[in-house]
Amino acid sequence: MLNIKGLEENGYHILALEGEVDASNSVILDEAIQGLISEGSLAILIDGRELAYISSAGLGVFMSYLEDFQEKNIAFKIYGLTEKVYEVFKILGLHQLIEIFPDKQTAFSS
Amino acid sequence: MIKLPQINFGKLSLLLAILVWLGLLFVDLVRLFGIINEMESGIAIEFTWILEILFFLMVYVYYSYSISKNSKNEFLNLIWRAASTGLFAVVFSLLIFLFYGSLGDSRLSQEPFLRNFFYHISFALTSIFLISSALLWKHLILYQKNKRVVKQWQAYEFAMLGAMFFIFFNQNTLDYSFLFGLVLLIGLGLVLSGNLKWIPYLTFKEKWKSLLFLFIILLSCGFLFIQLQGFTDKVIYPVNLTDNLFLISLFGFIFSYSLFSFLVTLFNLPTSSVFEQKLVEAISFQRLSQSIKAEENEEQVLDILMDSCMSASYADGAWLEMDREDQQVEYLFERFIESDTRQELSEIINESVDSQTAPKDNFSSNANLREVQINHPRFESALVVPLIINKSTFGRMIFIKEVKDGFNNEMINIISTFVNQACIAVENHRLLNQAILNERYQEELKIAQRVQKALLPAKLDHNDSFEISAYSNAADEVGGDYYDTFKLDEDRFVLIIGDVSGKGTSAAFHMAQMKGIFQSLIQLNLSPSDFLIKANSALSKCLERNHFITVSIFLINTAQKTFCHARAGHVPTLHYDAISAKSDYLGLDGLGLGILRNKLYEKHVDEKTFTYQSGDTLVLFTDGVVEAKNHQGKQFGFERLRTLLEVYNKHSSKEIQTKLIDSLHHFVGGDGQIDDDYSMMVVKFN
Numbered sequence: 001m002l003n004i005k006g007l008e009e010n011g012y013h014i015l016a017l018e019g020e021v022d023a024s025n026s027v028i029l030d031e032a033i034q035g036l037i038s039e040g041s042l043a044i045l046i047d048g049r050e051l052a053y054i055s056s057a058g059l060g061v062f063m064s065y066l067e068d069f070q071e072k073n074i075a076f077k078i079y080g081l082t083e084k085v086y087e088v089f090k091i092l093g094l095h096q097l098i099e100i101f102p103d104k105q106t107a108f109s110s
Numbered sequence: 111m112i113k114l115p116q117i118n119f120g121k122l123s124l125l126l127a128i129l130v131w132l133g134l135l136f137v138d139l140v141r142l143f144g145i146i147n148e149m150e151s152g153i154a155i156e157f158t159w160i161l162e163i164l165f166f167l168m169v170y171v172y173y174s175y176s177i178s179k180n181s182k183n184e185f186l187n188l189i190w191r192a193a194s195t196g197l198f199a200v201v202f203s204l205l206i207f208l209f210y211g212s213l214g215d216s217r218l219s220q221e222p223f224l225r226n227f228f229y230h231i232s233f234a235l236t237s238i239f240l241i242s243s244a245l246l247w248k249h250l251i252l253y254q255k256n257k258r259v260v261k262q263w264q265a266y267e268f269a270m271l272g273a274m275f276f277i278f279f280n281q282n283t284l285d286y287s288f289l290f291g292l293v294l295l296i297g298l299g300l301v302l303s304g305n306l307k308w309i310p311y312l313t314f315k316e317k318w319k320s321l322l323f324l325f326i327i328l329l330s331c332g333f334l335f336i337q338l339q340g341f342t343d344k345v346i347y348p349v350n351l352t353d354n355l356f357l358i359s360l361f362g363f364i365f366s367y368s369l370f371s372f373l374v375t376l377f378n379l380p381t382s383s384v385f386e387q388k389l390v391e392a393i394s395f396q397r398l399s400q401s402i403k404a405e406e407n408e409e410q411v412l413d414i415l416m417d418s419c420m421s422a423s424y425a426d427g428a429w430l431e432m433d434r435e436d437q438q439v440e441y442l443f444e445r446f447i448e449s450d451t452r453q454e455l456s457e458i459i460n461e462s463v464d465s466q467t468a469p470k471d472n473f474s475s476n477a478n479l480r481e482v483q484i485n486h487p488r489f490e491s492a493l494v495v496p497l498i499i500n501k502s503t504f505g506r507m508i509f510i511k512e513v514k515d516g517f518n519n520e521m522i523n524i525i526s527t528f529v530n531q532a533c534i535a536v537e538n539h540r541l542l543n544q545a546i547l548n549e550r551y552q553e554e555l556k557i558a559q560r561v562q563k564a565l566l567p568a569k570l571d572h573n574d575s576f577e578i579s580a581y582s583n584a585a586d587e588v589g590g591d592y593y594d595t596f597k598l599d600e601d602r603f604v605l606i607i608g609d610v611s612g613k614g615t616s617a618a619f620h621m622a623q624m625k626g627i628f629q630s631l632i633q634l635n636l637s638p639s640d641f642l643i644k645a646n647s648a649l650s651k652c653l654e655r656n657h658f659i660t661v662s663i664f665l666i667n668t669a670q671k672t673f674c675h676a677r678a679g680h681v682p683t684l685h686y687d688a689i690s691a692k693s694d695y696l697g698l699d700g701l702g703l704g705i706l707r708n709k710l711y712e713k714h715v716d717e718k719t720f721t722y723q724s725g726d727t728l729v730l731f732t733d734g735v736v737e738a739k740n741h742q743g744k745q746f747g748f749e750r751l752r753t754l755l756e757v758y759n760k761h762s763s764k765e766i767q768t769k770l771i772d773s774l775h776h777f778v779g780g781d782g783q784i785d786d787d788y789s790m791m792v793v794k795f796n
Contacts, residue, residue: 056609056660059611060611060657067707091680091733093705094679094702096699097705107259
């Protein structure tokens, strides 16, 4: 189960993820990010406070946009990941490529 | 028992009948000779009667045998047999009549022997006609028989048998007992004459023919009866064979049954087309039902359906529209209609269907059938029949007629039944095809599974310095987990474990790529980190954008007792240190393969060399192990695995692996519960 809520705050498009991202629903996440990029968003923030689990397919979604973000100069940040989910990012090494913050404020101010 | 040779009852009884008749003729002529010459021939009249009865019986045996032998007893055939026999008897009598007419008053015409000879022939032919007809009638009466009719017929046969012997009782005089017997037998005959179930099964044409034949029989019957009444002159014909209860009641029976049949057939003529129609419908229905089983394809089923519906509705034209997958409408089976006329009508019908509101009672079975009145120079009404499978329409049939309101309720009902049946047939065909296709996919997947199993090493390279064992399980038929070994030389071995993002078939393809890359790059004698850099660069060209592969690689040097390790985003390897008796994960930075597809990747790879002691153990695994969840949604986790290794480290590598996997299965509650690929490789240094 995955719920994505989109809102705007402080110039950021925030996608609040709730539930689990796996192979069956990673498409939803992919579409959400794709949507923001095509809208011309320049700052995307993922709210991971309610994200319980992310599988390799979910990580693959973030990964596949890394180049796009760089090319289009889009600021892409994640915040509020639980320890367990952060561990998954860390094991894969994605924490070296994506800016991950403990909370919204640090994400905004960085 | 003496084994009798196969007796041909037909020929035997025929021969006997002829012999008996000749005997009868001889006896009677001898008696006549006696009477003429006023001599007592000494032959009792009873002797004639016995021969007469024998003759009847032989004819009966012969005909019951020959009719039952003739398997093609169609009604018309039976009636024709009776009619032809009757006709023959009549023609013969007429010939005799003509013969005597041509003789005039000559002496020969008064010759009693000749007269008696002809009388005997007439008697024989009449008897044959009556007995054979009665037996043929038996077949007609007993068509679709029930117990009651069979009983009645048996009673009649016994009564007739009795009638043969009646002559001994009343000496051939017309008294009350004779009349009583006659009334009884004719009454029985009349009761039997009510059994005319065969008539409706005749077609219209056959009914006309049978009317003709029955008419011939009636005429023959009447003619022969009147003719026999002429042989009453006691002087010329001293022995009367024909004023016999048996024959006269047979006359009554044959005549009454023929008359009944004639009249019923005549009155059935107008309704026969309806009956034929119903029969055709029943046959069509049967064909449709059978087409479900037979290996007929969808088109053939629809073809039968079209034919059946057209004949059921007497439509003047019809066609079938099939909705194809590409939104186009395909026109099939244009019957009695030109393509351009069909085009015009199609448009008219579409308009009127759209304008008319759907019928209210959607629950009735033929609610979907719609009769529309159309405005076309030639055709005035149309019936639109949608073909529905699983509540979705896949096509429609259109029947058109040149008259207004051409489709009545009966037609619509029968068409609806046909369509339902045909739709079931079509659906079955589709399901069957799907099942076959699925079967093939399953087969293909099994092959893929076998091929993938072969990609994992059957034998793990090692030497005496360490033990190694491995385990892998895919959630689907094929998976994305990978492990492999490579022997660089006597002392150096490379171990690799990998996990492709996602699972199933796509993961399996990438896993195969990984195997190819490993087996080719590792021969270049690369260090673990160099291997990862090269592998990343190779995979960047062939992985889909949102896919990546994580691997852990170990280069074991048994001469130096070291292992060099690099990690590319893979779950950390568990290491048991024999000296401290503690297990821990080898935390090393490293980015998964295929995430950064450029030179920058090099910055994100580390490698580290460790020395090992005897008793040290490495547990390489994939994330399916630690992420496996139990029923409470709790993950197996890194900590549980770490503690377990501290417990089981004294065992051999194979045993450690078994213990760990068993614990995992126990944790999740059965090995079928893990919905991800999971693999494990255990190395124990000696």
